[in-house]
Amino acid sequence: MSDHWKQIEKEMESIRAKNLYRQCKVTTGIDFCSNDYLGLSKHPELALAFKNALENETVGSTAARLVRGHRQIMEDWENEFSLFVSSEASLTVANGFVANFGLIDTISDSRTMIFTDRLNHASILDGIRISGAIKKYYNHLDLDHLEEQLERAIVGEDTKSKKKIIVSESLFSMDGDKPNLQRLVALKKKYNTVLVLDEAHSFGVFGEKGRGMAFADLSREEIESIDYRIYTLGKSLGLEGGIIATTKLGRDHLVNRMRSFIFSTASMPAIYAAAIKSLSLLRNMGQERIHLLHIADILRMGLVEHGFAVAPTISHIIPILMDSEEQALYYSAELQKEGLDVRAIRPPTVPTPRLRVSLNATIQESDIRNLLANLIRIREGKKANF
Structure with a gap:
């Protein structure tokens, strides 16, 4: 192996050790992470x-x-x-x-x-x-x-x-x-x-x-x-x-x-x-905009009520702040097992590890309640020691 590839291998080992390794994943489950805010990509x-x-x-x-x-x-x-x-x-x-x-x-x-x-x-x-x-x-x-x-x-x-x-x-x-x-x-x-x-x-x-x-x-x-x-x-x-x-x-x-x-x-x-x-x-999706911001309010208030750390968002983008990269990855993996596609965002993209919940107008109130219930279950299950 040349010096170049040895250096790359060492860098990748460091990325994995810091829980910063990234890979492309095929989309599955309810979309809580894309930027398709009005659901038009499927219209x-x-x-x-x-x-x-x-x-x-x-x-x-x-x-x-x-x-x-x-x-x-x-x-x-x-x-x-x-x-x-x-x-x-x-x-x-x-x-x-x-x-x-x-x-x-x-x-x-x-x-x-x-x-x-x-x-x-x-x-x-x-x-x-x-x-x-x-x-x-x-x-x-x-x-x-x-x-x-x-x-x-x-x-x-x-x-x-x-x-x-x-x-x-x-x-x-x-x-x-x-x-x-x-x-x-x-x-x-x-x-x-x-x-x-x-x-x-x-x-x-x-x-x-x-x-x-x-x-x-x-x-x-x-x-x-x-x-x-x-x-x-x-x-x-x-x-x-x-x-x-x-x-x-x-x-x-x-x-x-x-x-x-x-x-x-x-x-x-x-x-x-x-x-x-x-x-x-x-331009004619006024009801979808109202619904999107309504479900964002429901999720934001529910997260705060149940003691999750939420960045001071005013929108349909709701960051749930985590203590570590490992914790963010764990929550994301557990949610995806339940068919809830929420992704972990980590440094250097953001200064603080988080789950970035990005809502869209196709999501229903029942989906929001399901997401909240699973977040609480994961936290209270204490399946990992952070």
């Missing part, structure tokens, strides 16, 4: 729209969009989406990771200062890293700390000349909590920064017709002042892809400068046709 009308699109188009796009991969249906989708979220223009890319990563890399350079919530998604942090920008962490949801950082950044003429960008999720994917969006917008205006808001996990669930957290918390003028909003087709829309909503000038700039767009083969054309159908379904 028969969406499946039919995708099937019909396949019959009328090539299966693959065959090239990048700037070569031969572009289709009229792609423009139709982006125009439809832009109208829905009140943006001048939008650009669709392979997935949400590429959207964040590519955007931040495109609008930043080594003289840019990026102020990022400490718990922002890896796609945001990797975009900052690859751009070479100066990274400034602020404590999770602590906008006083953010303002302190901004104040320090404007001291001195040299730092004044640097572009400043604030990046935050509107609903945090692992904690289910959110920032004060009005304050974020106010800070953006006060300190003349660019503001990037990732709406991936709030879209479809919050705001008028599921338009996202910005539409739940902000005025139209405040929404329009956000420079870039990131969405995804891979969560509430039940498909795959990422989409950046911005100005017409901003889209034109990304088309010309965003390397992960320019040099990537375009997504399947059928995705865009299906996305138009999915959006039409999503």
